[in-house]
Amino acid sequence: MLRIVANRLIVAVPTLILVSMLIFGLQKLLPGDPVLAMAGEDQDAQVIATLRAKYHLDEPVPVQYALWVRDVAHGDLGTSLRTDVPVASLIAEKLPVTLQLAVMAMIFALGIGIPAGIVSAAYRGTALDYGANVIALSGMSIPNFWLGIMLIFIVSVRWHLLPSSGYVPPTEHFWLSIKTMLMPAFVLGAALGAQLMRHTRSAMLSVLRADYIRTARAKGLLRGAVIVRHAFRNALIPIVTVLALLFGELLAGAVLTEQVFTIPGFGKLVVDAVFNRDYAVVQGVVLVTALSFIIVNLVSDVLYIVLNPRLRRS
């Protein structure tokens, strides 16, 4: 088992190096010269030269890359060209906001997706299964930013039930924070829940066909007990992998959700940085996103082995 885990870690290293090259290479695609933009209208040659030296833009590209990797390894993701604040601090400041949104969205996704998937598989071919599938497919086809706009119109503008935008830290006012985040979390969690439902259903269906399920039923175990104790526990293994893959969609969906509900998180940071041509921030956000995605998938690989007795023994 340890060898499999070590193997996964070794494979992650070249992926990390390639990701870092890709992210570093992105800035070379940039239209325009950020230093000229920073230098203002005067375009003083001395100022331009100082700025170039400050950001190592006067060095050859491989040297720039090596310097960037060295800095990143020391936790230095550069400085925002716009605000002159370290990118790492900006990300550290915004990350808890997005994490709160992501955790609440995941609660919605798991709370809707897994029970719906189990029920749908248990009642395969019935109206319940058909209805759950239609809702899941619709959930996957609705753009989440549109769902957000519609909910703002109905829940906030018409019914005055929940705030339409903004953010309150939970440390400041816990219940108001939850209330403000409820609608964005539902919007973000709905599409994930729909996908989770489909994956849970198909994992459950393949497990329900297994011989040991027939044996469990033949033993006279109650239907509910068979489904929860035997089928779901085994169906959980592929679902863990799917959850890790959905983590990427969660981060991407957060960008749009934060934009719709004006939440000052990670996603809003990257979109604002794009328009401000603040490429150090864009690079930092993409790097942290990729790193967390790689780590989450590594953890899910290990969990997959831990949860699967056949792999564990090997």
Place this chain on the structure above:
Amino acid sequence: MATSSTSPAPPAPSSHAVAEAPPRRRRRRLARFMRNRAAVAGAIIVLIVIAAALLAPWLSPYDPVQASFLSVREAPSAAHWFGTDELGRDVFTRLLWGARASLLAGVVSVGIAVVLGVPLGLAAGYFGGFVDAVVSRIADALLSIPFLILAIALAAFLGPSLTNAMAAIGISAMPRFVRLTRGQAISVKAEEYVEGARAIGLGDYRIIVRYVFPNVLPPIIVQASLTVATAIIAEASLSFLGLGQLPPAPSWGSMLNTAKDFVSQAPWMSVFPGVAIFFAVLGFNLLGDGLRDALDPREA
């Protein structure tokens, strides 16, 4: 190469079967697809979207770009079925023209992903070893940056435009096709007919084109259909963020970007573009699901 030109290759027994089966298999697949009502509904929705995009100049009652300040934010009526926007433009007309941007983005970006991803996946799966290691690591690296984040980053660095959005979406979707094709190619290359082709001296290129590629095609078609759905949402998302189709050219995503500021005064501006995206994406998802059931590789 020389071998095949001097002596026409006698097909291996199983490839003979492959050569004979297609018309019957195709009919069976078509019949299975036609029995699936959801898949047929998906195909009809997709055809409606294609018709709207192609016939927009003839179907649309108004100009999609020309502002009309005498009819700003008018509610839906007989004159303007879906109302008008903040510049008095007919929402129905802009939806028809917006179908072009969405469909173009879906098809072109998936085309880019297929053209780049399938050959790389074929090479990685067929040759294995170093080629596989390099291609797989590149695909892993691209996959570790979430689809939309990579598309946002690329669109940002390349500059906002529909063309750049399509390129960004295509590059982001490419690794899915690399992985899928690689996996399929690995299983196909172990088949007896590939071994037979190798035994009679066919070159790698011919084996890949004649035997491996046709057999990995069905899952690629399914994936392409489902990825068009993802690409349509991605284009709408990028345009919504201001990184795709730029105003005043109509796109469903950019229409929603403007509409969100008028949601309380003119909700119709938000409702219809969203419904259009929903149906187009649903259509491609249903079509993809139906194709998967019809082209189930286990049936072959």
